[in-house]
Amino acid sequence: MHTMIKTDYLVIGSGIAGLTCAHLLSEFGNVLVITKGELKSANTYSAQGGIAAVIEKEDSFESHLNDTIKAGAGHNKESAVKYLVEHAPKAIRFLESIGVKFEKTPVLEACHSRPRVWRTSDFTGRDILNQLIKTVQKNKKISIKEYIDAVEIIESDDGCHGVFAREGDETELKPIFAKQTILATGGFGQLFGRTTNTLGSGGDGLALAINAGLELEDIEFVQFHPTALDLEDKGKYFLLSEVLRGFGARIVDQDGKQFIQQFDPRGELAPRDLVSRAVFFELMNGPVYLDMRHLDEKVIKKTFPNIYKQAKEYGFDIVNDKVPITPVAHYACGGIPVDLKGATKMPGLFAVGEVACTGVHGANRLASNSLLEAVVFSISIADSIERSVEIDKDRDPEIKDIKPPEVVIEDIAQVKAYSSRIGKIMWKRAGIIRTKEGLEQAKKQIVEIPARDYRIQHRQLVCYKILEACLNRPHSLGAHYISDELA
Numbered sequence: 001m002h003t004m005i006k007t008d009y010l011v012i013g014s015g016i017a018g019l020t021c022a023h024l025l026s027e028f029g030n031v032l033v034i035t036k037g038e039l040k041s042a043n044t045y046s047a048q049g050g051i052a053a054v055i056e057k058e059d060s061f062e063s064h065l066n067d068t069i070k071a072g073a074g075h076n077k078e079s080a081v082k083y084l085v086e087h088a089p090k091a092i093r094f095l096e097s098i099g100v101k102f103e104k105t106p107v108l109e110a111c112h113s114r115p116r117v118w119r120t121s122d123f124t125g126r127d128i129l130n131q132l133i134k135t136v137q138k139n140k141k142i143s144i145k146e147y148i149d150a151v152e153i154i155e156s157d158d159g160c161h162g163v164f165a166r167e168g169d170e171t172e173l174k175p176i177f178a179k180q181t182i183l184a185t186g187g188f189g190q191l192f193g194r195t196t197n198t199l200g201s202g203g204d205g206l207a208l209a210i211n212a213g214l215e216l217e218d219i220e221f222v223q224f225h226p227t228a229l230d231l232e233d234k235g236k237y238f239l240l241s242e243v244l245r246g247f248g249a250r251i252v253d254q255d256g257k258q259f260i261q262q263f264d265p266r267g268e269l270a271p272r273d274l275v276s277r278a279v280f281f282e283l284m285n286g287p288v289y290l291d292m293r294h295l296d297e298k299v300i301k302k303t304f305p306n307i308y309k310q311a312k313e314y315g316f317d318i319v320n321d322k323v324p325i326t327p328v329a330h331y332a333c334g335g336i337p338v339d340l341k342g343a344t345k346m347p348g349l350f351a352v353g354e355v356a357c358t359g360v361h362g363a364n365r366l367a368s369n370s371l372l373e374a375v376v377f378s379i380s381i382a383d384s385i386e387r388s389v390e391i392d393k394d395r396d397p398e399i400k401d402i403k404p405p406e407v408v409i410e411d412i413a414q415v416k417a418y419s420s421r422i423g424k425i426m427w428k429r430a431g432i433i434r435t436k437e438g439l440e441q442a443k444k445q446i447v448e449i450p451a452r453d454y455r456i457q458h459r460q461l462v463c464y465k466i467l468e469a470c471l472n473r474p475h476s477l478g479a480h481y482i483s484d485e486l487a
Ligand SMILES: Cc1cc2nc3c(=O)[nH]c(=O)nc-3n(C[C@H](O)[C@H](O)[C@H](O)COP(=O)(O)OP(=O)(O)OC[C@H]3O[C@@H](n4cnc5c(N)ncnc54)[C@H](O)[C@@H]3O)c2cc1C
Pocket: 012, 013, 014, 015, 016, 017, 018, 034, 035, 036, 037, 039, 041, 042, 043, 044, 045, 046, 047, 048, 049, 050, 051, 052, 124, 125, 148, 149, 150, 151, 184, 185, 186, 187, 196, 197, 198, 200, 201, 204, 205, 239, 330, 331, 352, 353, 354, 355, 367, 368, 369, 370, 371, 372, 374
């Protein structure tokens, strides 16, 4: 990156949100996509279940809306949920238009009143992302740069002008100027020691927003997924999709007995926060397993071939053995607040996908609403940019003689060690069960980490904000569970 870069639209992130936006915005100007790792390194690539949408005539928007609000503990913004569910069929049509091939019938996931989750296979996210990558790679108006780390927003009195970014192992930042910048950097599961999230999900977008003076919303609502295959000795947690439970998989204790029913009559298909807590408590007595041995082996192997194969590679046979599970950090329900057009409070800056908070998820996300949200609001951003009279489409974003900030870059082993320390603190103190004392302690421990590297400082900043948000909500709600509730 030795020459100055200027583009109409700068998209940061190459998951479903970033690439959908890039594709749609290319109709109105040149697009540059930058992404921190390789193109496929995104949570989208790991998504298994599918994408929720009302397509069948027996289903209704009202039912999808009610299910979403019920899962979100009523904390959702109803207008945003309405927008989401009503635009879901359009999102599916968009994906089909770029070649995504959904199965003919939808499947069931927890808290949906009926099957309405559309999948392409048991690795739906991977199929969608592969199709998006093909689409953007052949689009001449889109340039793609991998291994570029967005580090700081370039701002002036008239808003966002792009970002300062670092290419590969370079030690200096360079400006990338853009008329409109779209943050699509995903979630922050990697801030927790146990997670399904990919390495790039460390909350970078939130750090950029905080440093640019933006407030965050609902970041205390971290969804924990109850059924990750426990590969702790490998430092990995492989998701065992909720659709498996939709097909009848049971969660059992060390004696092979089901126990979730004691916590909630919906059993295995109760909301994720309840099931996660039940598993978490049972793990104090001994190992917990997902058991599919009573199900038809052929059906499971045919419906979940990739999950079966991947688990087998990790040394587990999900059809013939019960397999050890653990809850893990999975999804960030909150993020940078945006309106229905994906706009943040800063002119020239949009946020979309898991990094954004549209308000659709409330205090806990309904399964398979997040891929949906990313597509619905990407379409909305493109539509609003096209139609907006407030957006100056001829604005020159460049700021002359601007000096990039200096950053400290520490040895990667040191960065990993600090990340791991942060992960342990957050998992222990801000995980499934929180207490006021634990959260206060975590705040102290996080700031005490003597990091100078910008990547760790960003993580410290985001964790601190999450911990503050937890402390500011003294009562349990949805995915936020505080065991010593204050009066
Ligand atoms: C295992 C798993 C299974 C899931 N299953 C489902 C499902 O079935 N249905 C569903 O709806 N949702 C599911 N989810 C959630 C869903 O996958 C994510 O919410 C969604 O993919 C997020 O898309 P995104 O584009 O916002 O972010 P991501 O796909 O995570 O992409 C973020 C991108 O930003 C890049 N990035 C981050 N920081 C920077 C930076 N500083 N500079 C440059 N680039 C950066 C990353 O490298 C990445 O390319 C699942 C999640 C996981 C982890």
